[in-house]
Amino acid sequence: MIPRVLSIGWASCVCATILTAQAVSFVRDVKPILSDKCFVCHGPDASTREANLRLDGRATAARVLDGNEPELVRRIDATDGDERMPPPRSHMELTEREREILRTWVREGARYAKHWSFVPVPSSVPVPAATVGESASTWARSSIDHFVLRAMRDHDLEPSVESERWRWLRRVTFDLIGLPPTLGEVRAFEADESDGAYERVVDRLLASPHYGEHRAVAWLDVARYADSYGYQSDLLMPTWPYRDLVVRAFNDGVPWDRFVRDQIAGDLAEQPTRDQRLATAFQRLHRMTNEGGSIPLEMRTEYVADRVRTFGTAFLGLTLECARCHDHKFDPISQREYYALSGFFNSIDEHGLYHDSSRVPTPSLLLPNERQEARLAELEIAMHDARSKLREAIAAASARVPVNLTDSDADRMRESALHERLAGWYRLDAIDAGKLANEVEGRKPGSTAPGNRLVDGKQGKALEFSGDDVASFPEVCGALRQSEPFTIAFWYRYAGQRDRAILLHRTSGTDVGFFGTELEIDRGRLRFSMQRHAPGNAMSVVTKEVLPKGEWMHVAIANDGSHGASALRIHVGGRLASTALRDTLFKNPGAGGSGFDFGQRFRDVGPTGDAVDEVRAYERALAPIEIAVLAETFDEGAKDRAAWTPWFVERDTAVIAAREALVMAGKAAFDHRTGFREISVMQETATPEATYVLARGAYDAPRDESTLVSRSTPACLPPLDEEGVTNRASLARWLTNPDHPLFARVTVNRLWQEFFGRGLVATADDFGSQGALPSHPDLLDWLARDFVTSGYDIKRLCRQIVLSSTYRQSSRAPTSVCERDPDNLWLARYPARRLTAEQLRDAALACSGLLDRSMGGPPVSPYQPKGLWRESNSMSPAYHQSVGTALYRRSLYSVWKRTAPLPNMLVFDAAHRESCVVKRGETSTPLQALVLLGDVQFVEAARVFAQRLLEGRDDDEFVRAAFLTVSSRPPSASEHERLVRLMRAQHAQFVEDEASANDLLHVGDAPAPAPADGDAPRVAAATMVAQVLFNLDAGTWKR
């Protein structure tokens, strides 16, 4: 709400002069009224347009603006409810001042102008010269100051005095590294009278690795970065490598245009580096669900919408999401344009749901460390060698294959086909108490649920599936892993009642994601897959021919254990029938259990009416000719040496050994790779996904020729001038074109907001019609142009801001100034602000000496009240509080669970991170007092702070040193006296109640002082003083 109040406040400041001294400005005065009060019915959205009247353009509005008695004026002045505009039912009203502006505007010719933020940033912006030569011009140190000073003078304001050195040091230290200055830093700076003292401080801070940590926080709000998926069960999501990338990028001073191009399309760079691909995780940080029953397409539609919204808010400062269901009500963005833009973001091969934290949704990026990478290289070479050796062994063995097949060979072949390593043979001729007999001695029988029934089969009876009932065949073929060669052969009668059905599987998981090995039938084609997270982390082979319905066909699936889609085969009617569909399995699927199930899977479509007979399970890969034997297509008379060669070859001891070696080498590589960190990233599909205008934003809206759109950018912005197929890389180049009207403005505005609490455009997330106008338009443009020409250098921009006289002003100003500019729009004083959630906690830790300054890595779990994660969410993992120094890491590294965020952060307006946020709230609630006074984290910090500072200091000295450490200034005499008084009184009380003192000194995991010191009451009293200091305005606000 604040932004709105501000823009109105500003308008009211200037209104007196608008109507008298200067012409009405369309952009500044008229457009905000039309937009807010009229556009809902007379704006860009055709679906809600009344009277076929559009007021957002001169031509379409002409009929109510022109003439002797323009209708617009008549209607806004009408008293009759039917005539009056806006109509009473809209609950909108024009103030007299607004009506006067509209009247004047119409009288002066009703001139329109392009919306200010769509006008290109000028190639150069002159710095105001008006202030030069005037007495106060010595105040201005930088170009920024000249702009600010002119605006002040325009409003009869003068700058405040320069603030004390310690205040500036405190501000700049918090603003650049997020921590308070140390005592030593305060003293050193106070003492440094030499030229360049300020600049040296800034250089020191910009070079600090903590700079990147602090700067990252605001970006992580924008990126809706969190450590959990968000919806429903809200499991943890392994995203932290992205967070560390952001910190690194800020510290390395990566030019912002490059940074952003990588966020949008790093994967599409030429030979992208790992970091470039990692940067695109930005677009996969949206919430994801694993709620049972969710519809993948519906969720994918939401994710794409989130990407578009984030792109709009973060880079364009536009509320694009308003155009998802209908044309934008206020800005010239049609629903069609919205979807045309969304077409850049939907072309990744993603499933839409996740299953659990260990199965990273694809497309994804593996993030091995150096050691893992080196080991993988070894294993891959070993696998390659094993493959070569197998090839050589096969070649050698092939030479020994007889030219003619003897009868005894044929018998042996038949014998092996029927019996060798046969683990299950289920004839399916009878169901005995639910059991399906296994003809293989010593092996378990199968079983079936009652719904499946016996029907006439290929041989005797067969088992027909209801679609809802399972038939299980346990303890054969291991768990159908890729390193476990197997063959499952059976007669199959396809009914074709369901479009797609699961026929056979050894998978775990639920409808949100199955993982393991499976055989599906999809419109008559068989698909044999092994997968960890479909579709990206999977391999599949598929048959080409459509199975006939109602006929008995012989089907066999085989895996030879050589890893990769080439290891998988489907035989139909005794002939190899499959080709590779996908070969991108890179981790172990990780299904549990053993054997396989036929006919049904939890919440999946079953093969209703399909039947199987004579199921045979082998714990080896049968040679094709053996499968022909089973399929009754083996022709003994045929003299096809090539057909029986594989059978002979696979019985060669050298081949057997070489194949075993390859299986093991592959397993070693997969096992190793399965341990790698992995993160979801963007990876463009080979051909762009078709994109449709979705009526009302609904995922199941009609998708046809009439709703089909092709990728493009909104017409109100410069065109995307590229030939051929455009993609996210084109979009990234378009966005970071030096003349883009929004990108640089939005960026510098957000950074300005970080330092001054409010952007030059107060609505940092809305540069559209309904957003606030820039308070200092020229300064915004100058900053934007300067930022672009300086190579998008964020550190340079920070430096310019913090060294400016504007930033150096005192926050105290005469009451007259405060009354004239209550919202401090004209910056005639420094805008004081409370520290952020992260800064408050980090400052307490820094003061106490507890702060662990190590950087990066997996999130840590600081103190929080017990039970919060699971008390209302039994599906959530439990919270495991960190131990040791990990309790004292910077807040940036604290685990962020979207549905149960850390309460001591949330209460100080930390963003929820459920969606893109560019500005946090600034609230004041009693819960904040409860946290700072009662949270273990802060009590412990106060205690350790007291313990540390008491050493070798008397009460007077302690209070002085503690005050100075927390607030960066010495206490006044009265402050000092008051705190010493508190300390002594508390000391006396704790002496009387030493048990309480001891209780207090054991708050938190940090060691309490040794009891031998015998001074528990004094430490406890000092802890109370420290707590007061941590709660002081002087300790919690930046002034």
Added chain:
Amino acid sequence: MKRRTFLQSVLASGVASAAKGMGTTVRASAATDGAGTHWPAKCKRVIYLFQSGAPSQIDLFDPKPGLRALHGKELPANVRAGQRLTGMSANQASLPIAASPFEFSQHGESGAWISELLPSTAKIADRLCIVRSMFTEAINHDPAITFFQTGSAIAGRPSFGSWISHALGTDNPDLPSFLVLVSAGQGGQPLYARLWGSGFLDARHQGVQLRAGASPVLYLVNPPGVSRRTRRAMLDALSDLEKEQLEREHDARIASRMAQYELAYRMQESVPALTDVTSEPDSTFELYGEDAHKPGTFAANCLLARRFAEAGVRFVQLYHQGWDNHGDLPRAIAAQAKETDRASAALILDLERRGLLDDTLVVWGGEFGRTTYSQGKITKDDFGRDHHPRCFSIWLAGGGVRAGTTYGRTDDYSYNIVDESGAVLRPTKDVFTKGAVHVHDLQATLLALLGIDHERLSVLHQGRRFRLTDVHGHVVRDLMS
């Protein structure tokens, strides 16, 4: 202005007005500062008994005796009429009808049909307005409950309670205006802070969750070794230092912050006093049942809700999980009913005998309904029901509610909403359909009872006026007395 006078003026004029002049709008914590009502209110506060997971209407409020004859038979395709199903049952080869195994009978003068599972609720039938024709769009829990509680399935919008707090303010300066209680240890569908979040409204309107146990509000109790006297001494010192800081910095927000510290200090006493039920007479526990002695039970929370209502809390939100009966429904729903039935009715009777029911609005219900067909197989004593957004039942009671009525009808399968003649309605949120109540319609109606026009309760955020009811919602006069 001299320092002395600045300080005095801040303290004398009240924090709010002085702070205004300082740059940020700071509202005094105590005042009833809401946007206000648009017409005379029928009730002043809300107790919302949210039954999370979605209770089965067919087994509680919407009897379909005719289904007994069809038990186990396939649901006719024309009943479903192509409606989408969740991924949990969409793939079933068979969708067999599951008749409710529970008996229904009529109760009170109104003759409301209520299941044998809810004997206590049946006794207060004449105080209830049962709505059988609720409908929603979402089909999964997370989007559905978020939609119900915030008016949008998109995370981050203000919750119902926050809107009410924003509109009507508080009657008790020592307590938050919006309190949340969750039954402990229920399992079931997750709940999360966003359901009681204040979104883009001021954080003061955020629901404050009270937890069973020693610290009903997070961080409320003093750290070990810190007595109330010590806390007071600290606050006194803090206050003295902040007065000096106020004079030094000329920023009234310092005074406003001090007021928050004092409120926190008062909450340390007022909240435990309110959650301590030991002073309740025996008759209370006779009414709510012995469970009300056990912190964290639904009964204990209902009792707390009454105490909060008495103390002037504007909105009390209860959640009871466990209604998501995809399987094992006959046993599970009986247990759920047992946990909630008596206390729900007791709350109504207790409010009534204290004269609070006239201006308190009580709502009982979940986020959607359940299917008439079984999810999974029907066995002799077991079946389950999947999610069903097309029709479900809730009840209302209290100020301004048309008590002793049952509103809305469903078809013979409790699958579709029908009109008086039995013709199937296909209501949407866009157009009001008499006989059907969309979630936004319910929200509009509840707001109307509170004296608020749902079309006028809006807040400008990111250039757009947001409402609890989005651009939808119609007040259902038939639910109002």
